Amino acid sequence: MKLTFWYVLILGVILLVFIFILYESFKAFSYRDIDQALRTIASSIREGISVVDERIVTPEFERPSPLNDVFVLLFNPRGELLTETPLPYDARGVTLALRGKESYANFENGGREFRAYTLPVHDEEHRLGAIQVLTTLSALRKALANLLFLLLALTPMFLAVAAIGGLNLARRALAPIGEIVKAVRLIKTESLDRRLPSISTDAEIEDLVRTLNGMLEEIEKGFLREKRLTQDISHELRTPLTIIKGSVSLALRKSRSPEEYVATLQEVEREVDHMIRMVNELLFLAREDDLTQQKHFKPVLLNALLEEVCLELLPLATQHHLLLCVNLPEDRLVVLGNSSSLERLFYNLLENAIKYTPSGGKIEVTAERNGHQAVIRVKDTGIGIPREDLPHIFERFFRGDRSRQRGGFGLGLSIALAVAKSHGGDIRVEDSTPQGSTFLVTLPLLGEK
Numbered sequence: 001m002k003l004t005f006w007y008v009l010i011l012g013v014i015l016l017v018f019i020f021i022l023y024e025s026f027k028a029f030s031y032r033d034i035d036q037a038l039r040t041i042a043s044s045i046r047e048g049i050s051v052v053d054e055r056i057v058t059p060e061f062e063r064p065s066p067l068n069d070v071f072v073l074l075f076n077p078r079g080e081l082l083t084e085t086p087l088p089y090d091a092r093g094v095t096l097a098l099r100g101k102e103s104y105a106n107f108e109n110g111g112r113e114f115r116a117y118t119l120p121v122h123d124e125e126h127r128l129g130a131i132q133v134l135t136t137l138s139a140l141r142k143a144l145a146n147l148l149f150l151l152l153a154l155t156p157m158f159l160a161v162a163a164i165g166g167l168n169l170a171r172r173a174l175a176p177i178g179e180i181v182k183a184v185r186l187i188k189t190e191s192l193d194r195r196l197p198s199i200s201t202d203a204e205i206e207d208l209v210r211t212l213n214g215m216l217e218e219i220e221k222g223f224l225r226e227k228r229l230t231q232d233i234s235h236e237l238r239t240p241l242t243i244i245k246g247s248v249s250l251a252l253r254k255s256r257s258p259e260e261y262v263a264t265l266q267e268v269e270r271e272v273d274h275m276i277r278m279v280n281e282l283l284f285l286a287r288e289d290d291l292t293q294q295k296h297f298k299p300v301l302l303n304a305l306l307e308e309v310c311l312e313l314l315p316l317a318t319q320h321h322l323l324l325c326v327n328l329p330e331d332r333l334v335v336l337g338n339s340s341s342l343e344r345l346f347y348n349l350l351e352n353a354i355k356y357t358p359s360g361g362k363i364e365v366t367a368e369r370n371g372h373q374a375v376i377r378v379k380d381t382g383i384g385i386p387r388e389d390l391p392h393i394f395e396r397f398f399r400g401d402r403s404r405q406r407g408g409f410g411l412g413l414s415i416a417l418a419v420a421k422s423h424g425g426d427i428r429v430e431d432s433t434p435q436g437s438t439f440l441v442t443l444p445l446l447g448e449k
Contacts, residue, residue, distance in 0.1 A: 093118030097130035
């Protein structure tokens with residue numbers, strides 16, 4: 001309804017402007033035709049004037065067909081009428097004509113409006129006087145009034161027809177939007193898998209439906225992801241809380257020796273530490289998901305960072321009887337990022353490689369420049385990743401078959417992926433066989449000046 005109101009309002013303003021232009025144009029053209037006819041008559045009379053006994057003698061003339069009421073007045077050099085007439089005349093025009101200037105003028109007399117054209121009359125030696133041709137403007141005024149009345153009378157009718165047509169068109173055009181609104185209102189949290197049907201052949205409506213369906217799909221994925229995350233967190237917390245509850249209940253059933261109480265408290269402490277580590281990793285993930293931290297990024301030298309991480313994990317690799325090799329390029333690999341987050345990324349990858357590589361195996365870290373990207377590979381000779389687990393290894397709380405479950409929460413690779421994404425990079429499994437796996441990390445290099 002509001003759309004139709006504005007449509008009619010704008011159309012009304014346009015019509016009024018059109019009426020004004022049409023009225024003024026018709027008026028101007030009519031005056032031009034009248035002035036041309038008056039000038040033609042005056043010129044023809046001046047050409048036929050002769051002087052007999054100091055009196056101006058004029059021939060007969062024909063009135064142009066558009067002008068029925070045309071009157072001709074002659075004036076002597078003193079500005080006096082040569083013949084008496086009850087008709088009014090334009091005295092100022094006569095004065096100007098006696099000075100050698102022609103003129104047009106409108107004037108009223110007795111409730112009637114006249115248009116006058118005054119032309120000087122002279123020969124080579126004498127000023128003979130002036131000719132003034134008059135015509136009434138009654139017919140023109142009546143025609144203009146009728147035209148204005150007709151236009152103003154038709155305008156409301158035209159606006160009414162336009163309003164009815166515009167309202168029907170608006171309802172037809174917006175009907176698909178109403179159907180979309182109804183369909184969206186039926187989608188609840190328990191029915192996020194529903195999609196909007198195709199209800200129109202209009203390209204714009206179809207584009208809107210596709211956009212909304214895409215948004216619904218992303219909402220569904222996010223909702224399911226959060227739902228799964230909540231379930232996983234509940235599952236992870238249930239085990240330590242059950243252990244704590246069982247240990248405390250067992251200790252309170254009867255008096256225990258100090259050593260037994262100490263053992264119970266140590267068990268509780270281990271489980272509390274386990275929960276704290278999980279919460280800290282979840283907080284770390286939440287921070288990496290927040291892209292606003294990018295404004296605090298600084299240049300980081302990957303060569304030094306990778307070397308530092310490998311030195312930190314070298315004792316753990318040695319403890320597992322593993323060979324840790326590092327192959328870094330001579331040129332500087334500089335990225336824009338958070339050094340602690342990037343350190344966590346490579347720490348998690350190397351820790352996973354150490355955890356799942358049997359004794360006597362080898363872990364190799366290589367880095368190289370590839371165009372505008374830094375490419376880092378972490379290769380191990382571990383037990384590999386089952387093919388069916390590959391699409392899920394970066395999901396939060398995902399852990400593979402029991403042969404790979406040696407503690408942890410299943411958040412390490414999720415954290416690594418979140419860090420890579422927040423730095424404009426990516427991480428993927430380049431190769432995985434029963435003889436080992438290779439993880440590939442790409443990070444955009446900072447442009448060197």
